[in-house]
Amino acid sequence: MTSFTVRGFRAAGVHCGLKVDDKDIAFIASDRPCAAAGVFTTNHVKAAPVLLDEAVIRGGGAVRAVVANAGNANACTGEQGMRDAQAMAAAAASMIGCEPGEVLVLSTGVIGVPMPMEHVRHGIETAAGQLEADGWRDAALAIMTTDTYPKLACVHTDAGYSIGGIAKGAGMIAPNMATMLAVIVTDAAVPQPALQAMLKRAADHSFNRIVVDGDMSTNDTVLLLANGASGVEVGENDAKFYAALETVCTTLAQELVRNAEGATKFVTLHITGAESVEAARAVGNAIATSPLCKTAFYGADPNWGRIIAAAGRAGVTVDAGRMALSLLDAEGVEAIRLFEQGGPTNYDEPAAIALMSGEAWGFRLDLGLGEAETTIWTCDLSHDYVTINGHYRT
DSSP: OOOOTTTTTEEEEEESSSSSSSOOOOEEEEEEEEEEEEOOOOSSSSSSHHHHHHHHHHHHHEEEEEEESBBBBBOOHHHHHHHHHHHHHHHHHHHHTGGGGEEEEESSSTTTOOHHHHHHHHHHHHHTTTOBBHHHHHHHHHHSOOOOSOOEEEOOOOSEEEEEEEOOOOOSSSSSOSOOOOEEEESSSSOHHHHHHHHHHHHHHHHGBOOOOSSSSSEEEEEEOOOTOOOBBOOOOOOHHHHHHHHHHHHEEEEHHHHHHOOOEEEEEEEEEESSHHHHHHHHHHTOHHHHHHHHHHHHHHOHHHHHHHHHHHHHHHHHGGOOOEEEEESSSSEEEETTTTEEOOOHHHHHHHHHSSSSSOOOOOSSSEEEEEEEEEEEEOOOHHHHHHHHHH
């Protein structure tokens, strides 16, 4: 990975006791006010930190910091949960000399458990004392739940500014959005409306195109802060800035799938020939969330019938007689045609099994109905996924 430093930002991650022995409090601070944008879960049951952050982003005011915890979602915790989220913001604000309304809050972990605020306050104070320009890996470690490694991505542009981000998420992942948290920062100066528009677009092309298990969280949040420390101003619809932002988002999103709970395969679904992008996404998501398809991925079984059947129940018009399904190799190149014109081809099954036994491959499903297309990144469903989630709380 490229070195992760973004001017004017410092980060830290420490252990405070929310988790048994891992880092569980992250603190990210800017030395100057930032424009802030955010996209959030579309679940109608939202955690207290999500409600707090949505209000801050809607207000359009400056932001100075983000404080995040793992080990407790602070979701379905009633009025006390909101008071605790506000107290986290106030504690972080007191550490860096800003207003509580200039701090955004993220939480992830078990739903319905009160926040142990004595531990949390101590963690915030400790993290504030360890803020460093190169503290991003510790911060990424501190937001992990069932992740097995931290996710970081950074782009340094030739325009003179950088964009970097961290993310967590391994299960309860579905589009709109995944069960995930991400904090992305840039030292470019970007007006808040433009920042919000570009983040939403980038999230639609990255975080909203990943599927692990089809479940949606109460806490999903992606934040983007711009502090202008580079002195470079970025205008609305700046193509270079957007490209760098999408690169960071896509890198993080794909890493969430690669490190999904129990996953052994990274599977790219390229849906082409659709009547609309929405139809392509509906078909792709039907395949990516199908337990039958995902267990076949795990078993390296080229069971094309499950994929065609999933496409047929996606809620959009399809015609099996016009479909063509191919296996893609790890580079995304068509390798084996499995199905076309309403029936199977005379394909080499051992070769298909061998390809699907690898760690990364995919499918191209051409619907034969139009020009629209999309890409979904997903994974297999293994025994380990059941083991992890069968005992998540116990």
